[in-house]
Amino acid sequence: MTTGEGRRIRTLIVDDEDLARQVLREFLSSHSEIEIVAECANGFEAVKSVAERKPDLVFLDIQMPKLDGFEVLELIGPGPAVIFVTAYDTFAIRAFEVHAVDYLLKPIGTSRFEAALERAKQRLSGQLPPPPVQAMELAAAARPPQQYLDRIPVRDGASVFIVPVAKLDYAEAQDDYVALASQGKKHLKQQTISSLEASLDPSRFLRIHRSYLVNLERVTKIEPYGKDSYVAVLSTGAQLPVSRAGHARLRAFLDR
Amino acid sequence: MHPILTQLRRLVFYLFGWIPLAAMLTYLLAVPGGLTWWQAGAVAFPLCLLYAFVCLAAWYPCLATPLDRSSVPRFLFTHVIGAVVASALWVLVARSLGRMLSGSSEFRGIDSRLSEDLPLLFGTGVLLYLLAVGFHYVLLAVEASRQAEARVMQASLLARDAELRALKAQVNPHFLFNSLNSISALTASDPARAREMCILLGDFLRRTLGLGEKPSIPLAEEMSLVHAFLAVEKIRYGDRLRMEEAIDPSALDAEVPPLLLQPLVENAVVHGVANLVEGGWIRLAVERRNGLLEIAIENQFDPEAPRRQRNGVGLVNVRQRLEARYPGHASFLATSIGDRFRVAISVPAQAEDGRLPQEKTS
Numbered sequence: 001m002t003t004g005e006g007r008r009i010r011t012l013i014v015d016d017e018d019l020a021r022q023v024l025r026e027f028l029s030s031h032s033e034i035e036i037v038a039e040c041a042n043g044f045e046a047v048k049s050v051a052e053r054k055p056d057l058v059f060l061d062i063q064m065p066k067l068d069g070f071e072v073l074e075l076i077g078p079g080p081a082v083i084f085v086t087a088y089d090t091f092a093i094r095a096f097e098v099h100a101v102d103y104l105l106k107p108i109g110t111s112r113f114e115a116a117l118e119r120a121k122q123r124l125s126g127q128l129p130p131p132p133v134q135a136m137e138l139a140a141a142a143r144p145p146q147q148y149l150d151r152i153p154v155r156d157g158a159s160v161f162i163v164p165v166a167k168l169d170y171a172e173a174q175d176d177y178v179a180l181a182s183q184g185k186k187h188l189k190q191q192t193i194s195s196l197e198a199s200l201d202p203s204r205f206l207r208i209h210r211s212y213l214v215n216l217e218r219v220t221k222i223e224p225y226g227k228d229s230y231v232a233v234l235s236t237g238a239q240l241p242v243s244r245a246g247h248a249r250l251r252a253f254l255d256r
Numbered sequence: 257m258h259p260i261l262t263q264l265r266r267l268v269f270y271l272f273g274w275i276p277l278a279a280m281l282t283y284l285l286a287v288p289g290g291l292t293w294w295q296a297g298a299v300a301f302p303l304c305l306l307y308a309f310v311c312l313a314a315w316y317p318c319l320a321t322p323l324d325r326s327s328v329p330r331f332l333f334t335h336v337i338g339a340v341v342a343s344a345l346w347v348l349v350a351r352s353l354g355r356m357l358s359g360s361s362e363f364r365g366i367d368s369r370l371s372e373d374l375p376l377l378f379g380t381g382v383l384l385y386l387l388a389v390g391f392h393y394v395l396l397a398v399e400a401s402r403q404a405e406a407r408v409m410q411a412s413l414l415a416r417d418a419e420l421r422a423l424k425a426q427v428n429p430h431f432l433f434n435s436l437n438s439i440s441a442l443t444a445s446d447p448a449r450a451r452e453m454c455i456l457l458g459d460f461l462r463r464t465l466g467l468g469e470k471p472s473i474p475l476a477e478e479m480s481l482v483h484a485f486l487a488v489e490k491i492r493y494g495d496r497l498r499m500e501e502a503i504d505p506s507a508l509d510a511e512v513p514p515l516l517l518q519p520l521v522e523n524a525v526v527h528g529v530a531n532l533v534e535g536g537w538i539r540l541a542v543e544r545r546n547g548l549l550e551i552a553i554e555n556q557f558d559p560e561a562p563r564r565q566r567n568g569v570g571l572v573n574v575r576q577r578l579e580a581r582y583p584g585h586a587s588f589l590a591t592s593i594g595d596r597f598r599v600a601i602s603v604p605a606q607a608e609d610g611r612l613p614q615e616k617t618s
Contacts, residue, residue, distance in 0.1 A: 016530070017434070017492055019441035026444050042533045043562075065533045068562040087433035106437035150563065162560055 008035040014046040015061040043067020050076040051158040062086040148201040173211040208246035278304035311388035318392040343381030460484040467514035476508040496535025507544040511606040524555035531561035551601040
């Protein structure tokens with residue numbers, strides 16, 4: 001991820017407003033070391049462009065059609081350096097928690113812009129520590145308190161799929177991934193089941209097993225299965241193992 | 257001023273309350289006291305009428321000796337002294353009344369018989385006074401709770417008033433910041449358009465701030481505020497923002513609360529158009545029918561869009577303002593079907609003098 005001599009910084013601009021992209025373009029035009037590889041007007045395009053063009057630096061708006069800036073960052077992973085650009089000052093803390101290089105407020109001032117670009121160059125040249133690999137995990141964890149996910153974006157190569165939380169039947173841990181079972185399909189997402197669990201409403205989703213997180217609305221019955229173990233039968237017909245601790249949690253929930 | 261003396265109705269009720277007490281005194285004077293029923297009544301009723309007024313004086317010591325903030329000795333001392341003084345006065349009056357009446361043939365010898373009853377009268381006087389003290393404390397408590405209630409009412413009225421005023425003067429700061437960013441972009445690429453946008457933005461701000469103080473404005477004025485807002489947003493969103501209007505010309509002079517439509521149009525832009533890649537339409541229709549103004553704002557939106565932060569004057573606030581302004585006479589309905597969001601409002605089409613047609617008939 002270092003920028004060698006002669007190699008220009010591949011830069012992506014993401015904003016749904018043409019004029020907002022224009023300001024960034026203008027500010028970047030005086031920097032010969034910057035190469036604008038693409039401009040995107042929504043979240044889906046942004047994820048696709050990152051996958052295809054592998055930019056070093058992304059200027060990312062937060063409120064956009066399709067996916068918001070945080071969802072984009074979660075899907076593109078810790079690769080490029082990200083500078084958020086938004087009119088909202090309320091996201092600043094969350095932006096730094098997901099290791100954004102900087103956070104620019106609209107209207108953008110030149111000196112503030114230059115400082116952000118300088119920080120990005122330091123990050124890219126290794127003078128600033130790169131974000132930890134768990135940046136995506138943090139992106140999920142850095143949600144404002146009391147606000148659980150209502151949709152889960154999943155990336156498959158360059159395309160993005162949205163799983164509405166209400167349509168999620170259960171999630172199954174598979175090594176570094178979780179498989180999200182929804183509407184008869186399974187979607188793989190690079191995330192641990194614990195961080196997914198933390199971002200979902202605990203009154204709707206319960207960890208019934210080390211590897212399984214279930215949507216409580218889907219559970220139709222709990223059946224004993226051998227000695228000391230159980231299976232949960234879902235309305236979709238799926239049968240999920242329930243661990244002893246999971247059974248205790250389930251009982252505690254049902255007794256409430 | 258004593259609360260019972262401020263209203264004739266209260267005084268009449270109070271005096272009626274003394275009738276059973278006078279009857280009781282009549283009984284006491286007649287049976288253990290040895291007077292005839294006629295004599296006892298003739299003494300008891302005037303005495304009680306007088307004592308009713310004497311007991312009203314208990315208000316002042318009660319006021320000066322609040323139950324929750326006075327020591328027990330002080331409380332006892334004040335009221336026992338009060339009772340003794342009031343009762344002594346009463347006994348003196350009773351004696352003079354007895355003397356006066358004894359001149360008449362029917363009441364011969366009443367003065368000497370009354371003298372024997374003086375301890376009885378004194379005791380009754382003390383008890384009645386203490387009863388009055390209790391009564392006054394109840395009165396004070398009722399008064400205090402009523403005042404507290406009035407204060408709460410006043411506070412909530414003030415709060416709502418402040419809320420309404422705040423709502424009127426509100427400009428969504430993010431609209432402002434984003435617009436300034438657009439102007440910043442245009443200064444380099446298209447200075448003439450940048451200037452135009454500055455002027456449009458200034459026009460919108462001036463209108464919004466000016467409207468804050470007015471209780472109502474003609475619909476035409478609200479529409480020009482909406483147009484000033486859309487002119488700015490049109491520069492930001494370009495072809496993505498498509499506005500369609502169908503306004504009944506006869507509705508334009510109807511009075512509406514300021515900032516009734518603009519927040520709804522802003523809502524349609526922020527939660528509709530701004531979330532759509534290709535943009536979308538907003539349709540505004542206003543009709544005047546049967547003394548009502550029927551307003552419908554419809555917009556396209558992306559049902560799967562990421563959650564937006566709520567800002568500025570939202571739907572809830574417009575609804576609350578309508579409820580406060582036209583209690584029971586306005587309706588507000590927000591529905592979403594598929595990718596369409598619709599707000600339907602119906603308010604009385606107010607005449608220019610600002611009164612509701614309904615108020616004229618009642």
